[in-house]
Amino acid sequence: MPYRFIFDLTVVPKRFFKELAIIIDSRSLHKKTGKILRDLVDKFKLSDLLGLEISDILVILEDLVDTYVKNLVYREEFVKTRRRALFLPHCARKYVDYRCRAEFDPRIPTYNCRRCSEDCQINQATRIAERLGYDVYVVPGGSCIPNIIDRFKYEGVVGVACGEEIKLASIFLEKNRIPAQAIPLLKNGCSATKFNLQALEKVLELNSEHRVSSGKVDFG
């Protein structure tokens, strides 16, 4: 279920995310979460910057905090995993019309990137992940993920998605004890959504020298 509003956090100064990360690392959130986040929103004038209601911004930030905290909680288990998959959202393709040369394989389902644009984040993320031995899926929706994990028996998962999709995926992953690391979308929408590629690369590299590829079945 996507958010009911469009956002673009790529316009927010990096200092904001640094302050947010420091607060989360200090584990001082707990009961004061609402007030701390509200103060940060005011300090960085996010309502003006993003053109969103404060209540909507708080929804995004609370989901960001949840994601960061869960990443910390599951990191230790995740680094021990060997058979890993990366799930990317199809909306992060540079184009979602005929200009995207990716071939859609409905049997998985996934879009197989044909690298038509160097500045497409799906192309960039796929290159990094495959070099590190990950199987990469560019999925049309989060509901496909449980089936893919079951079929190919992944031990660890990295996913890029909006906060709402991350929450839904975590229910399945936690129930099945599969440690995951999530990278939240910084800009949502129908196409060319954005995420932090450097943050993704750092997560993908976690203990990657001990990784083995699962040898994803090629249905093509």
Ligand code: SF4
């Ligand atoms: S680089 Fe890949 S995912 Fe991006 S638009 Fe081209 S074929 Fe599609």
